[in-house]
Amino acid sequence: MRGILFAVLRHAPTTWNEGRRLQGMTDVPLSAEGEAIAASWTLPSPIHGWRRFCSPLARARRTAELLQPSAVPVVDPRLREMSFGAWEGRTVAELRMTLGATFIDAEGRGLDFEPPGGESPRTVMARLGEWASDIAASSEPALAVSHKAVIRAFLALATGWDMTGRQPIKLDWQKLHLFRAHRDGHVTLEQANVDMDRA
Incomplete structure (x- = not known):
């Protein structure tokens, strides 16, 4: 079984x-710029006809709505962004400056990077594996509007990247990324950086 295709798009x-x-x-x-960007996007064929899913967070839901105003996306909490806990609202540069070695050490943990009160990429990958398994079982291709850390976690699932060092593939955050979902929850990368059409 080759698995079922799904596309992932980061919110505007x-x-x-x-x-x-x-x-x-x-x-x-x-x-306001994000609203205009999302409204300008048109999904390429055949992705525009696929089932729609999105994270429960407003930025992803709104992007999904603007992509196809006539359709209501299925909200799935497994597609939510990784929690950065106490570090939310701060920049990486600021955290490196204020926390020094503590933050740099945390960054070096790769899949086990876990902010205080947050979650690790490994935890995110577990819930995404469950979602992928459900997509494979449904036998219907899907589009998910989600988040940067989620797409990075899908890439790690597909390639074995441990999130230390550079990404194995440079991802454009305003393009689609195509994967295949398999019933055992693993995913394979089909094609990165698929262009969106512009209205």
Whole structure:
């Protein structure tokens, strides 16, 4: 069995994206620019006809709505962003400066990087594996509007990347990324950086 295709798209920009702040579970809405960007996107064929899923966070839900105003996406909490706990609202540069070796050591843990009160990429990968297993069992391709750390976790699931060092593939955060879901919860990368059409 070759698995079932699914595409993942990061939500359109927020003001916190512009400020490089860690958003995590903080429910930041799209900025005015983000609304305009999401409204300009058109999904390429055949992805525009696939089932729609999204994270419960407003920035992902709104992006999904703007992609196809006539359809209501299925909200799945497993697609939520990774929680950055006490570090949400701060920038990586600020954390490196204020926490020094403590933060640098945390960064070096890769899949076991876990902010105070937050969750690790390994935990995110576990819930995404469950979601992928459900997609494979349904036998219907899907689109998920989600978040940066979620897409990085899908990439780690697909490639074995341990999240130390550079990503094995450079991802464009305003493009689609295609994977295949398998019934055992593992995923394989089909194609990164698929262009969105523009309205």
